[in-house]
Amino acid sequence: MPGDPPELPAKDLLTLIPEYAGLARQTTLLNPEPGDPGVRESSLGGRPLWPAGEPWPYCAQEDHWTYGSDPRNTTEIVPGAVPMVPILQLFARDVPELEFPEGKDLLQLVWCALIHERDPRLVMPRLYWRNEADVVAGGLLPEIPGVSEGEYDEDNMPEPSTLSPTIAEDFPRWLDLPKDMWETWEPRFRSRTGGLTVPPDSNVIATKTGGWPAWTQPADWPNCASGHRMEHLLTITGDIQLGDCGGVYFFHCHRCPGLPWDWRFDCH
Ligand SMILES: [Zn+2]
Ligand SMILES: [Zn+2]
Structure with a gap:
């Protein structure tokens, strides 16, 4: 019509x-559902299973400011590298359809939660394939450095979440x-x-x-x-x-x- x-x-x-x-x-x-994921569970924004023998990654973009490594300093910020934040940890048992490299059964992803105004690339992610048993056998990094409030862009920070x-x-x-x-x-x-x-x-x-x-x-x-x-x-x-x-x-x-x-x- x-x-x-x-x-x-x-x-x-x-x-x-x-x-x-x-x-x-x-x-x-x-x-993901906000929660309290364990270090040996798949998670978004949870504490990753990180080997003791490997330093936690930092982002050294030149426009970053930090309170530095002295925990007593909470007032003075100086230019410097900031710790990356844990984004994703996936164990092969939770994602059976995902093909892992031979001998690996753990995938980890971290990125920088700061804005990179001088670099159009957003979050500078790093990806790691590991073997869970090897990491556990070698011991875990005792502490994952946190980013201080005010140092990061909230939008790029996931809430710790368990995965289903x-x-x-x-x-x-x-x-x-x-x-x-x-x-x-x-x-x-x-x-x-x-x-x-x-x-x-x-x-x-x-x-x-x-x-x-x-x-x-x-x-x-x-x-x-x-x-x-x-x-x-x-x-x-x-x-x-x-x-x-x-x-x-x-x-x-x-x-x-x-x-x-x-x-x-x-x-x-
Ligand atoms: Zn290729
Ligand atoms: Zn950065």
Whole structure:
């Protein structure tokens, strides 16, 4: 009928474009809940199982200020490196779908909770693969240095949380589809939705491992130094505020020795 509004977009890409189902991948949603995770439990923002023989990492960006190493000093701040903060610790037993490097069963992630105004890169993360039994046998670092209040950007600090991983099916963001798919799908969208309106996709926006990145901006997959497109390792989003950023995304290359990794973030 003339004057009718254009047909509403389909609620589900799967009904509109059945081939979308072929892109399903398994993801593990980490489902963090504020709590008191133990050092030998998977956690977001919990105390990590850290080897005694390895110094805690610091961020030495030149615009950082700190109260220094003297705990009696709570007033005078000086330029200096600040301790990184624990972000994520995952034991292989909790994320069975995640492929660990041979001999490793513990993944740890730390980053800097300060703003890096002179460096556009957000949180300067570091990623570690370890063997739980080796760490325990060698003893634990007795103290993880904390960042003092006022030293960090609250948005980049997770509340200590336990994890309750669950498996789910995950699909790519609309903007993450291969170009040839877009070229064949786009006319079908156009004819079935009465315009170019893109229906909601079935990507799970959550802190998760595997599956597809939960980009909030156009996809930006990294390549390793040998030119391989890396695989999505994990997404951190929502459970930490991250200022006006959507998420932090980690990738790795299984085809290269040493499992090179990289990361991306997206901001509005
Ligand atoms: Zn920093
Ligand atoms: Zn590679």
